[in-house]
Amino acid sequence: MAVETLTGSRIRERRVIAGLKQAELARDIGISASYLNLIEHNRRRIGGKLLLSIAQRLGTEAQTLTEGAEAALIATLREAAVEAGLTGPEAAQAEDFAGRFPGWADVLAGTRRRVAALEETIEALSDRLAHDPHLAASMHELLTTAASIRSTAAILAETKTLQPEWRSRFHANINEDSRRLSESAEALLGHLNVEADAADAAGSPQEEVEAFLTRHAYRFDVLERAGDTTDALKQVIEEAADLRSQASRFIAARVLEMISQDAQALPMQDVQGAIETHGTDPMTVARRLGQPVGRVLRRMAALPDLGAGLVVCDRAGTVIFRKSVEGFTVPRHGACCPLWPLFAALAQPGTVLSEKVNQVGRAEAGFVSYATAEAATPSGYNSVPLVQGVMLLLPAAPDGAASRKVGSTCRVCPQEGCVARREPSIMSTGI
Amino acid sequence: MKHVVLVEDELNIAEAIRFLLSNEGWRVETLANGSNAVDVIRNAGPDLVMLDVMLPGKSGFEILHDLRADPAMMELPVLMLTARGQRSDRELAEKAGVSRFMTKPFSNAEMLDAVRELTAT
Numbered sequence: 289m290a291v292e293t294l295t296g297s298r299i300r301e302r303r304v305i306a307g308l309k310q311a312e313l314a315r316d317i318g319i320s321a322s323y324l325n326l327i328e329h330n331r332r333r334i335g336g337k338l339l340l341s342i343a344q345r346l347g348t349e350a351q352t353l354t355e356g357a358e359a360a361l362i363a364t365l366r367e368a369a370v371e372a373g374l375t376g377p378e379a380a381q382a383e384d385f386a387g388r389f390p391g392w393a394d395v396l397a398g399t400r401r402r403v404a405a406l407e408e409t410i411e412a413l414s415d416r417l418a419h420d421p422h423l424a425a426s427m428h429e430l431l432t433t434a435a436s437i438r439s440t441a442a443i444l445a446e447t448k449t450l451q452p453e454w455r456s457r458f459h460a461n462i463n464e465d466s467r468r469l470s471e472s473a474e475a476l477l478g479h480l481n482v483e484a485d486a487a488d489a490a491g492s493p494q495e496e497v498e499a500f501l502t503r504h505a506y507r508f509d510v511l512e513r514a515g516d517t518t519d520a521l522k523q524v525i526e527e528a529a530d531l532r533s534q535a536s537r538f539i540a541a542r543v544l545e546m547i548s549q550d551a552q553a554l555p556m557q558d559v560q561g562a563i564e565t566h567g568t569d570p571m572t573v574a575r576r577l578g579q580p581v582g583r584v585l586r587r588m589a590a591l592p593d594l595g596a597g598l599v600v601c602d603r604a605g606t607v608i609f610r611k612s613v614e615g616f617t618v619p620r621h622g623a624c625c626p627l628w629p630l631f632a633a634l635a636q637p638g639t640v641l642s643e644k645v646n647q648v649g650r651a652e653a654g655f656v657s658y659a660t661a662e663a664a665t666p667s668g669y670n671s672v673p674l675v676q677g678v679m680l681l682l683p684a685a686p687d688g689a690a691s692r693k694v695g696s697t698c699r700v701c702p703q704e705g706c707v708a709r710r711e712p713s714i715m716s717t718g719i
Numbered sequence: 720m721k722h723v724v725l726v727e728d729e730l731n732i733a734e735a736i737r738f739l740l741s742n743e744g745w746r747v748e749t750l751a752n753g754s755n756a757v758d759v760i761r762n763a764g765p766d767l768v769m770l771d772v773m774l775p776g777k778s779g780f781e782i783l784h785d786l787r788a789d790p791a792m793m794e795l796p797v798l799m800l801t802a803r804g805q806r807s808d809r810e811l812a813e814k815a816g817v818s819r820f821m822t823k824p825f826s827n828a829e830m831l832d833a834v835r836e837l838t839a840t
Contacts, residue, residue: 428773435800439825
């Protein structure tokens, strides 16, 4: 039996390990137990959204279910070989290696995954160090105060004939500066501690909004109801304790307005129905529902089963909305990689682009991207409408098909010889 | 008596520098705001200018740029003192015509050596 046709058997195996009854799993993913039984006995083919739901519920990767753990291991080994620059016949022997030395292969694959995770952490930290205005201001305050203390303390220690009034003044200055230093250090520590908690990574207004949206899983049931949602929207903002600044409340209100308008024009059950009938191709869904593709992309991103990411930018290319997805980093500060299909779409409004993309250094997570740009303001005579770019990222099953290599932002992108590079990468030159 | 204009908004640093340079025989004129610094320097005609980068009113880079645009002050020694020690800031300062770039926190001896070197005749 072909490897893929055993997907049902692997689902059954994983379900039993997880201690779930067939009926429980079926209920959780929204299908009948009899249909799940057919799947588990390999009598029904499975893929797409349903496979992702089952994988998510069983706490595993879809690829592990379709190809088995060994295939996932071999894929990781191949990625490690590519990244290490291993070429020639040896590069093609990942399967032999995994077969002959399964323990070592596991170690190597685990190490590779750990390196990838650490690289993501470095990216985030480097991004923050380079662009976070709060951190820059805190560091400036610390260094300036330290300079003052150092200079004053040296005068007190090294000037043998210091007049009493000068001595008193310098003592007072040191006292004042040391208190400032202590307060600045505490503030900086508080800022970094907030950052350390990814779920509450709210340093800038944009980050506060992202934390707020993540907490709500990008779904607001009150905005999904038909009718005027103005009051509901205001209430959501007022009750959001994690929106601490006026700026973050302003940004969140704009995002919620967009969600509300989309919800009124395109109810979520319509999107779900169209996907169940016609699949997850956004163009097909848009045609069937008579809706703009951009709106369909935004609505699809809010469906938890799809595990999708979304990036929305304005005409200047500035990201105004993001829904993060593991394996595709959207920089929190600074400019994004100009090779993203999002920006190609921005240059040709009305066109819908679709291609497979992989972020360099994130070879294991491929995505099918769908990008378009549409007018965001009403048209009028002699006025160029403000255009908004939208890019949806759907997890792609590894199929060997060519994909576009893109980065997150130049500073942390290891891609050598890139025509779009703006600045050197710290991945090659060091921080 | 040699004359230095110190543009620094951190009063305690300015006080320490004023003390150190006064002990070395300098007349020290201090400014805590960048907005009128160029005019003050132009009128005072000092032997040296010491500039912080982040200043209220006008940044140290802007002041330096304006000074170098004036033919009478193209050769005036300018020592920049900053907590912004990134390579890009240093490059920006050099491009604008700084005579010496010093990163905070610095030692008093380091600062005095730089002053002596820049004003040695």
